[in-house]
Amino acid sequence: MANYLYAVKRLWLKEDKQAYAQWQALLRSSGLQPEADLDDTIGIYDDTVLIAAGSLSGKIIKCVAVREDYRAENLLAQLMTQLLERLYEKDETHCFLYTKLSNKAIFRSLGFREIIADEEVLFMEQGKPDFNDYLGYLKAHKKQGDASAIVMNANPFTKGHQYLVETAARQSPQVYVFVLSEEKSEFSTSDRLAMVRLGVAHLKNVTVLRTEDYLVSSATFPAYFLKDRAPLSIARTQASLDARLFKERIAPVLGISQRFVGEEPNSKVTEVYNQAMAHVFRDDLTLTVIPRLAVGKQIISATAVRRAMTDGDEAVLKDFLPETSYRYLMKHEELMR
Structure with a gap:
């Protein structure tokens, strides 16, 4: 698993049936449900194998998954960097993230703050204005x-x-x-x-x-x-x-x-x-x-x-x-x- 072999690519899920099949399998192996309403999807490959992926829907980051046998490779941070760069290109300085509860510590280390969680999903955000600003508006x-x-x-x-x-x-x-x-x-x-x-x-x-x-x-x-x-x-x-x-x-x-x-x-x-x-x-x-x-x-x-x-x-x-x-x-x- 040498890092120099890893390639970052944009996935064209609607046009590329092979990429879509690999992406779908990756998400399901991570316990995630593939979604259709996505604007952008980034994949990381080891040669021809899709080992990590993440998507944007508006200013929401979702469908983030890393193959289990590659989770020690810091691929999550690489994915988030790519996705955040795409948001900044669109002048989006405030974004949201859906992820699994088990990923809380990882995403907190990447600057995301928890808004709410239930048994299935953790909802986080990064940037301003944030939820605390909204609570201030309500209090006023x-x-x-x-x-x-x-x-x-x-x-x-x-x-x-x-x-x-x-x-x-x-x-x-x-x-x-x-x-x-x-x-x-x-x-x-x-x-x-x-x-x-x-x-x-x-x-x-x-x-x-x-x-x-x-x-x-x-x-x-x-x-x-x-x-x-x-x-x-x-x-x-x-x-x-x-x-x-x-x-x-x-x-x-x-x-x-x-x-x-x-x-x-x-x-x-x-x-x-x-x-x-x-x-x-x-x-x-x-x-x-x-x-x-x-x-x-x-x-x-x-x-x-x-x-x-x-x-x-x-x-x-x-x-x-x-x-x-x-x-x-x-x-x-x-x-x-």
Whole structure:
């Protein structure tokens, strides 16, 4: 195993069937599940044998594996150097890492800090702004009294979202509405935040917050954005980690004892998330599932609103959107195209 024989290469997993087969076998031998949503994969070869690999998905480092009989060769550090260099080339100075609990000491020595861990996965980060900065942001917006929480994408903010918030506001002294910061929706984060703030402005015990990278994001729960294209086994693992992060690190900062969610009859991934929360929260946090609001026999959903926008169906828009969202969309006509 002489080091001079080792070659670092970029793997083209979609084009190179042989490389894909070797990569898949390497990951499975390391107890990892091969994933499809990857931007970049780096491999290290001993002659023609793939002995180590690591991948990037956005600013997340994942699928990192070293063949067992080469683990004394410092290949992990070489892999991380290559992957971090690729991130720096993209001006990414903040990154995340999924790894096995057994790798904690190794990655801490490489400058990564733990955010949360469960029985299966360790979630770490490197760079700034980090999770401690996010906790500082939450503390700056903390209100007095017991609180509940809602996490929503609001793509866009509908009467169904408004009904969920109003229901929570009647039952809780304080409600924190977390709006997804991820830019993976038809409406931008700034537009979604604006519509939520307008739609809850009449509720004096409601505070609207950003999620940044720490709730239902590409870092904590990438399967959410794939919806029903995501393998449910992967979605379940990610949902559990996201729920644990909320329960153990975020809820205590804001005094949150209850989380409200809408009933989910359509999306299997969202239903998996609801199930994961129920399992993770147990007796520590109350999970309250609210039946979805309907107009006639049609359940209100953001998907139906976006379809109505495409079809130019003014009646559905007026039925499904609160006046605040409707006026916002009319004022910003470019969003209607």
